Amino acid sequence: MTVQWNDLIARDARALTASEIRDLLKVADRPEITSFAGGVPDPALFPLDTFKTIYHDLTSDEAAGRRSLQYSISEGLPALRHWIVDDLAASGAVRSIDNILITCGAQQGLDLLARLLLEPGREIVVEKPSYLGAMQAFSMRRPTYVGINMDDDGPVLAELDAAFAGGARVAYLAPDFQNPTGRSYTLERRLAVLEIARKYGAVILEDAAYSKLSYEGDVVPSLLALDEVDGDPDAGTVIQLGSFSKTLVPALRIGWVCAPRTVIERLVLMTQASDLHVSTVNQEVACRAARDLFPGHLETLRDAYRHKRDTMLAALDEFMPEYVSYTRPEGGMFIWLTLPENIDSRQLLAQALEDAKVAFVPGQAFFCDQSGRNTARLSFATEKPERIRNGIERLALLIKRVHNQ
Ligand SMILES: Cc1ncc(COP(=O)(O)O)c(C=O)c1O
Known part of the structure; x- marks a missing residue:
């Protein structure tokens, strides 16, 4: 048969x-x-020489080389998470390494969060238009989409409010140089979005994949940085997805989720069930590359x-x-x-x-x-x-x- x-x-x-x-x-x-x-990013801009040196140094150092080829913890390398925490702090978002999970690109973060927060029929708010890859990750959970329109300053607030009033409790938003439109939210719109989310106890998944690629100088703070947590990094309403794909190279497949500790703890369990952890050597290389190359x-x-x-x-x-x-x-x-x-x-x-x-x-x-x-x-x-x-x-x-x- x-x-x-x-x-x-x-x-x-x-x-x-x-x-x-x-x-x-x-x-x-x-x-x-x-x-x-x-x-995809321009491969002509990949810092090949730096990678050559990093791989050479890593494999020439007996102890570090062997460590980077071993299994490692599911949360991600502490050194890399420290780098991310310092970088977030520099942009005004104070969090600890317990708030960070290293993922296989931001895309895995989207998949994990979809599995954590969505189920058949549950509503998810997305921008119209929105990043296709995120919707693919969400669609695996067969949610109900609530699309909200955008103007030049960000999402139409009345529509966001109505979506939450209608019962949705999760919104996926990309406030910086969005894929596909390139649009960004103004500071006022970001603050208003947060206020509405807080009013309903809703969660915002903030996609920050392009946030560092700014060409006009002034950078508006992220939703994560603006999220009022009263000094408690676990009290926020925003979960941010970050990535080295657009700033270093996509092939390392290094991204991260920054979220309240309860969320990270759940995601760690899910990671253990699916891929154990992100490649140790890739995390080590990403950490060295970020230290060597940024901000130049x-x-x-x-x-x-x-x-x-x-x-x-x-x-x-x-x-x-x-x-x-x-x-x-x-x-x-x-x-x-x-x-x-x-x-x-x-x-x-x-x-x-x-x-x-x-x-x-x-x-x-x-x-x-x-x-x-x-x-x-x-x-x-x-x-x-x-x-x-x-x-x-x-x-x-x-x-x-x-x-x-
Ligand atoms: C908006 C957005 N988010 C997330 C991703 C996923 O990126 P990665 O998994 O390479 O970090 C992409 C990739 O193009 C993207 O455009």
């Missing part, structure tokens, strides 16, 4: 489906395509990405027709396009790949309610400035042609 996979595969696992966009975007890697589709390397990244962002914005200003609007992000990697209602960005992508040799991500996938058919995400992170300008020019020409058809 053959295996009936459809009957065997658990409902939670069936909640995930392959995206047709992913198939379309397979061609985006071809050299003739200018790709604004990737959500962050300035290098900011200068490079600022230049690319400026190039893309200048090209959009020059070539896009006035009926296309776009965000002007102060950091991160993304610009968000809003096209006229009559343009479906999925159809546009097929034409863009074929005729304009340009790739982007259609925006609909980032909406929990499948709206946003006329939106698109552009990343300026990986292409060279000349290609960014030419690619935007070709995309603008295509949009004008499609609009006039």
